């Protein structure tokens with residue numbers, strides 16, 4: 039199975055526009071998360087091409103240091119198994135009945151988000167003569183997949199009657215754990231605890247893996263740690279929101295750079311790029327950078343984004359095209375063909391972060407990272 043496009047290389051090496059992923063930073067971020075949440079287990083969330091960092095390399099590097107892997111869809115789980123990853127893998131998203139046998143054959147843990155789905159899993163496991171490993175999904179306030187907290191007992195009771203299912207876990211997901219106001223998160227947590235009290239009330243053992251904490255909760259809600267935490271964005275060294283308390287220190291693992299491909303001087307009354315949205319009022323030096331929205335550098339950032347060239351932050355001008363964009367060096371700025379251009383990352387004492395791009399694109403860093411197209415080669419720094 040192939041989920042990613044092959045990396046594009048040119049005759050003499052990798053495309054000058056590329057992403058570098060620092061594997062040491064990933065490991066250090068994981069270690070910092072573990073220090074904060076120990077003795078809980080850690081499920082690394084590596085869905086969506088490991089938040090753009092490259093799922094196969096991230097999985098190979100981190101699998102030996104993690105207890106569980108979380109992905110969104112069946113295909114991501116199968117890909118990891120075909121790579122030889124033997125770590126337990128939970129598919130977090132919703133599933134269809136016809137997919138169930140593939141889960142069981144590949145030893146992937148299923149999310150049971152309704153009584154009907156749980157019973158379908160039980161029947162499929164029986165006919166395959168295997169036990170299906172299942173985590174029950176409780177909706178405590180996200181209103182996405184999962185059985186509502188107020189009817190969770192129907193799922194918990196149904197699980198007791200499923201003889202071919204091993205209920206290894208029970209979990210829920212926060213809608214607002216990265217907010218300044220944690221009242222909704224506390225409400226969700228109280229609802230989840232109430233759901234868990236079912237086991238004590240009926241003198242039943244609780245499933246061994248109770249889990250709820252995404253990055254926001256790891257940072258702000260230690261009482262939501264339970265048996266396992268599920269960090270995504272924090273693992274990659276990015277904080278989930280501006281207002282979240284930074285109680286774990288992490289370093290961005292991804293940087294994104296390119297090279298100047300063209301230099302020219304542009305005069306007043308000579309607007310730049312499609313739609314002629316920007317022009318200079320004096321002669322200025324501009325450079326073309328071979329990156330565009332086809333690489334995941336959002337067009338919405340046009341006339342707002344900045345890049346670093348020769349250690350100086352300079353402004354992108356005119357509309358960002360599919361494959362190219364123009365940067366204004368100013369009347370006296372320096373920069374020329376072949377210069378390195380930092381889109382995300384550090385140069386000299388300057389830094390541009392995924393959060394900066396998110397602000398310019400009016401989105402969140404998650405969307406910036408997961409949209410860096412597979413046309414952009416990933417290089418891994420050990």
Ligand SMILES: Cc1ncc(COP(=O)(O)O)c(C=O)c1O
Pocket residue numbers: 083130211251252253254268269270271272278
């Ligand atoms: C169910 C679930 N758990 C954990 C995560 C990780 O979230 P974060 O990247 O905010 O840590 C996600 C991501 O969306 C998710 O859907």
